[in-house]
Amino acid sequence: MSDGNSPSLDSEETADGELLADHLAGSTEAFDRLVERHQGRLLRFATGLLRDRARAEDVVQETFLRLLRKPPAIGSAGSAGPWLFRVCRNLAYDLMKTETREQVRRERIEAPESSTPDELSADTEVKALVRQEWDLLPAREREALWLKVHDGLSYAQIGEVLGVKPGTVGWIVHEAMQHLTQRLRAVQAL
Amino acid sequence: MTEHDQDTPRGPETRLTDYLFGALNAEEMRALEAELATDAQLREQLAELRRTFALLKADAPAVSEGLAPERRAALLSEASAQPAPRGRVLAFPTWMRAAAALVIVAGIVVIWKNASQSNPETSSLSPLGYTAEGSSIQPELARRDREALTSEPAPGEPIMLGGTYRGPSDSLSPAPMEEARARAESGSEFDRAKKLPEALERGRNASLGYSGEDFDLEVEDADASLGFGFDDGYGRRYHGDEVIVHLRRHGNESPRDMFYRYYGDNAVVRTAEDPLSTFATDVDTASWALLRNYLVQGHLPPKAAVRTEECVNAFKHELPAPGFIEDPEDTFAIHLEAAPTPFAPDGHLLLRVGLKAREVTRAQRKPLNLVFVVDKSGSMAQQNRMELVKNSLELLVDQIRDDDTIGLVTFDSTGHEVLAPTPGSERWKIREALRGLSTGGSTNAAEGLFLGYAMAERAFRKDAVNRVVLASDGVANTGETDQAKILEKVRKSSENAVDLTTIGVGMGNHNDVFLERLADNGDGSCHYVDSMDEAKRVFVERFTGTMQVVAREARVQVEFSSGTVREWRQLGYENRVMKHEDFRNDSVDAGEIGAGHEMVALYELRLQDLIDGPDTVATIRLRWKPDGAKEFVEVERHFGIGDARSRWDLSSPRFRLAGTVAQFAEFMRRSVHARGDSYEDLQVRAQALARELKGDPMVVEFRDLVDRTAQLAQRLWPEDELALLIEEARRLRLTECELESLSERSVKAEELLQEVRLQNAALERRLEDLLQPR
Numbered sequence: 020m021s022d023g024n025s026p027s028l029d030s031e032e033t034a035d036g037e038l039l040a041d042h043l044a045g046s047t048e049a050f051d052r053l054v055e056r057h058q059g060r061l062l063r064f065a066t067g068l069l070r071d072r073a074r075a076e077d078v079v080q081e082t083f084l085r086l087l088r089k090p091p092a093i094g095s096a097g098s099a100g101p102w103l104f105r106v107c108r109n110l111a112y113d114l115m116k117t118e119t120r121e122q123v124r125r126e127r128i129e130a131p132e133s134s135t136p137d138e139l140s141a142d143t144e145v146k147a148l149v150r151q152e153w154d155l156l157p158a159r160e161r162e163a164l165w166l167k168v169h170d171g172l173s174y175a176q177i178g179e180v181l182g183v184k185p186g187t188v189g190w191i192v193h194e195a196m197q198h199l200t201q202r203l204r205a206v207q208a209l
Numbered sequence: 210m211t212e213h214d215q216d217t218p219r220g221p222e223t224r225l226t227d228y229l230f231g232a233l234n235a236e237e238m239r240a241l242e243a244e245l246a247t248d249a250q251l252r253e254q255l256a257e258l259r260r261t262f263a264l265l266k267a268d269a270p271a272v273s274e275g276l277a278p279e280r281r282a283a284l285l286s287e288a289s290a291q292p293a294p295r296g297r298v299l300a301f302p303t304w305m306r307a308a309a310a311l312v313i314v315a316g317i318v319v320i321w322k323n324a325s326q327s328n329p330e331t332s333s334l335s336p337l338g339y340t341a342e343g344s345s346i347q348p349e350l351a352r353r354d355r356e357a358l359t360s361e362p363a364p365g366e367p368i369m370l371g372g373t374y375r376g377p378s379d380s381l382s383p384a385p386m387e388e389a390r391a392r393a394e395s396g397s398e399f400d401r402a403k404k405l406p407e408a409l410e411r412g413r414n415a416s417l418g419y420s421g422e423d424f425d426l427e428v429e430d431a432d433a434s435l436g437f438g439f440d441d442g443y444g445r446r447y448h449g450d451e452v453i454v455h456l457r458r459h460g461n462e463s464p465r466d467m468f469y470r471y472y473g474d475n476a477v478v479r480t481a482e483d484p485l486s487t488f489a490t491d492v493d494t495a496s497w498a499l500l501r502n503y504l505v506q507g508h509l510p511p512k513a514a515v516r517t518e519e520c521v522n523a524f525k526h527e528l529p530a531p532g533f534i535e536d537p538e539d540t541f542a543i544h545l546e547a548a549p550t551p552f553a554p555d556g557h558l559l560l561r562v563g564l565k566a567r568e569v570t571r572a573q574r575k576p577l578n579l580v581f582v583v584d585k586s587g588s589m590a591q592q593n594r595m596e597l598v599k600n601s602l603e604l605l606v607d608q609i610r611d612d613d614t615i616g617l618v619t620f621d622s623t624g625h626e627v628l629a630p631t632p633g634s635e636r637w638k639i640r641e642a643l644r645g646l647s648t649g650g651s652t653n654a655a656e657g658l659f660l661g662y663a664m665a666e667r668a669f670r671k672d673a674v675n676r677v678v679l680a681s682d683g684v685a686n687t688g689e690t691d692q693a694k695i696l697e698k699v700r701k702s703s704e705n706a707v708d709l710t711t712i713g714v715g716m717g718n719h720n721d722v723f724l725e726r727l728a729d730n731g732d733g734s735c736h737y738v739d740s741m742d743e744a745k746r747v748f749v750e751r752f753t754g755t756m757q758v759v760a761r762e763a764r765v766q767v768e769f770s771s772g773t774v775r776e777w778r779q780l781g782y783e784n785r786v787m788k789h790e791d792f793r794n795d796s797v798d799a800g801e802i803g804a805g806h807e808m809v810a811l812y813e814l815r816l817q818d819l820i821d822g823p824d825t826v827a828t829i830r831l832r833w834k835p836d837g838a839k840e841f842v843e844v845e846r847h848f849g850i851g852d853a854r855s856r857w858d859l860s861s862p863r864f865r866l867a868g869t870v871a872q873f874a875e876f877m878r879r880s881v882h883a884r885g886d887s888y889e890d891l892q893v894r895a896q897a898l899a900r901e902l903k904g905d906p907m908v909v910e911f912r913d914l915v916d917r918t919a920q921l922a923q924r925l926w927p928e929d930e931l932a933l934l935i936e937e938a939r940r941l942r943l944t945e946c947e948l949e950s951l952s953e954r955s956v957k958a959e960e961l962l963q964e965v966r967l968q969n970a971a972l973e974r975r976l977e978d979l980l981q982p983r
Contacts, residue, residue, distance in 0.1 A: 045289045068855070079276060080284060113819060115856070154667075159852055183839040193227075199261045204257065
């Protein structure tokens with residue numbers, strides 16, 4: 020998409036599968052190219068899940084370590100993208116699990132104070148609403164939509180990341196879009 | 210960018226989204242575009258979707274291109290060292306933050322697994338290496354290590370207590386027993402599904418104070434009869450030798466049975482050992498009103514009076530009725546929600562299984578054939594109990610229709626038929642009969658019930674709801690006082706489709722357990738009414754649900770996936786547990802659910818540290834007989850990790866309310882699982898919920914109750930020497946029981962067992978000293 024380094028799309032470059040094979044044959048450079056190619060989108064994805072850059076980097080780094088230690092079997096023309104997203108996602112969840120309790124305590128469980136309406140322009144208000152509604156989406160919908168909107172993955176690829184059928188991805192994405200659209204409509208009607 | 214996913218069938222509803230995201234094939238696209246050209250509304254919908262998409266797209270996080278240089282360098286150096294020996298992981302760089310210790314844990318586990326495979330007899334006791342050389346119990350350090358790392362399913366940890374018990378006396382945490390665990394995996398001694406219900410039955414009998422034929426009505430404090438009442442919150446009782454006997458293993462008890470006998474709570478179960486939770490549904494709410502009444506009067510309730518599930522179910526859950534997703538004709542809508550719970554250590558999820566029965570309107574409901582059976586014994590004169598009953602029943606009479614009938618039976622020393630079944634069109638007669646009630650005499654509940662059932666059966670109508678409504682303070686003391694026999698009679702009648710609702714009033718000698726069991730056995734519900742507000746809730750707001758059952762013999766089975774869930778524990782429903790194999794045995798009695806009723810079951814799950822493979826958390830099965838039907842119906846739902854909320858505060862308010870109420874109940878029943886938790890934390894949460902749900906008076910009341918109880922709560926877990934010693938002894942005894950349960954013991958396990966036995970003997974001697982009459 021916009022960043023132009025989507026693994027599934029840059030056919031001019033060496034495919035992930037080939038790079039991975041090179042890496043296994045001893046090419047450190049091949050591995051570095053894989054990192055280069057995927058780190059941006061993984062970081063955005065992980066940051067979206069974890070809402071914290073440092074922890075997202077932890078997770079992405081660990082994702083690449085997994086790639087080193089337990090490389091997936093992808094064909095020589097295949098993309099490592101879905102596998103990387105899947106591992107990254109699982110690691111992010113693992114991390115969230117270990118952190119939640121402490122974090123919640125720290126936040127003192129007060130409902131977040133929202134800014135007063137007149138401080139906000141209509142634009143930021145809509146943006147805040149989008150974020151709020153985004154956070155309230157079930158995790159699965161959030162992830163599927165994220166991968167669609169920000170990474171342009173196909174339903175089949177998203178299905179691979181989430182471990183569901185492509186048709187199900189269609190539903191998930193549809194549900195999420197419907198929900199967000201309805202909420203926005205409701206607000207704009209005010 | 211598009212590749213078409215046309216091989217997957219999707220409904221026409223999703224096509225706009227599919228179009229937007231380029232997931233339609235050429236033909237579908239043409240068809241849709243043709244439609245768009247003529248349909249302005251469709252165009253508007255698409256435009257809206259585009260706007261949403263644009264907003265999302267514009268809100269992409271600004272993240273600079275890649276990993277920090279040092280991270281990338283670390284990756285590169287790792288890459289150049291490939292293939293790395295597994296051991297490298299351990300020494301892996303210090304940049305890894307403690308919170309992200311996943312790698313380290315994974316690495317250690319791998320190493321440890323390898324070691325244990327290669328040399329099973331001499332490997333160390335723990336994956337963390339803290340007892341490498343010996344079998345001695347090195348508790349505190351071990352525990353800290355374990356908690357710090359949230360380690361992988363450790364062969365080393367005690368089976369039952371897992372990471373959940375977090376009391377101040379934790380310092381005697383049983384040492385890990387790797388060998389023991391390894392054997393337990395292969396052995397089949399843990400036949401829990403079979404043994405647990407028997408143990409529960411024993412436990413129930415014990416808590417009712419009778420075993421077999423002897424029913425002791427005098428026992429009010431269940432804790433006392435469970436062995437000793439040292440933690441009953443008021444009057445402490447120590448029973449000398451009984452304490453020692455209670456601590457010892459009874460017969461061939463399994464660790465889980467023993468846990469239940471000690472604490473009366475559901476144990477934490479390892480999924481690998483038993484992935485199933487099977488229980489009968491229960492929509493009773495009596496326990497909450499009872500608990501409230503105790504607390505308002507400044508007392509801690511006896512432990513047995515607090516039933517977590519009833520407290521939770523007393524609150525509104527606002528679950529949508531069938532028709533939202535399900536067919537409106539369906540009996541149930543099932544609502545699942547999960548989020549990381551703040552009431553357990555990290556890595557725990559709270560799972561809510563919510564059922565909402567279909568609604569039945571007043572006009573739709575079946576006609577009623579009700580018989581009131583009212584206790585007018587002397588004790589009912591106290592505290593205006595009789596007035597409360599009369600007013601409650603009058604409220605109920607307001608709700609009836611002309612085609613309903615109501616009869617009235619009273620009992621004191623004997624039973625009396627006061628009013629033959631009378632149609633709603635003559636409700637003035639019913640009111641008059643109710644107003645004429647007075648009190649006096651002893652309590653012959655059995656005769657009253659028998660008369661009531663006889664009357665209901667005489668007026669029996671096939672198309673109607675046939676129900677006896679028993680109002681009493683619940684203590685039978687004349688005539689047939691054998692609860693078992695009364696229950697048998699009730700059960701027999703209920704096969705004639707006469708149901709039972711019990712209404713408990715009064716305190717002190719209110720025998721709550723008696724009424725609950727009566728209702729459970731009579732296919733009915735149990736309510737405790739302590740005020741007119743409560744009476745309104747039961748008889749006005751929930752009237753149709755209380756009266757008309759939509760599902761009979763409803764039972765739930767939750768199957769946890771061991772790849773995802775390491776341990777699970779059900780909150781409440783202790784006395785509703787069923788044998789797993791009885792889930793599909795339709796002759797076994799289960800629960801009834803009324804129209805519009807909500808039922809919530811909560812589980813605390815400890816997830817696997819590393820989830821590999823399918824992400825299913827649990828499969829939920831619900832089986833019931835629709836009212837009036839002959840055949841059972843079963844439905845199944847799946848819940849995946851991706852369906853869970855990522856944070857507690859992102860879950861729905863009613864979900865958080867259920868979890869918080871359950872936690873309060875766990876405190877009040879001195880649940881071993883709540884020890885060491887923070888009551889203040891609970892207070893803060895209750896306050897936040899009351900702000901968020903301020904339209905719901907029950908939530909506001911909940912907050913007030915939690916606040917009011919703060920002082921009392923300090924007395925929940927007395928921490929004197931004796932209590933602590935008993936705690937320690939229990940934990941050690943459980944360890945001993947686990948070891949003894951192994952079919953074969955390795956040398957190591959044998960040594961450990963000897964050691965634990967020695968420690969137990971020493972503890973017993975200290976206890977004996979302390980328990981000597983002074």
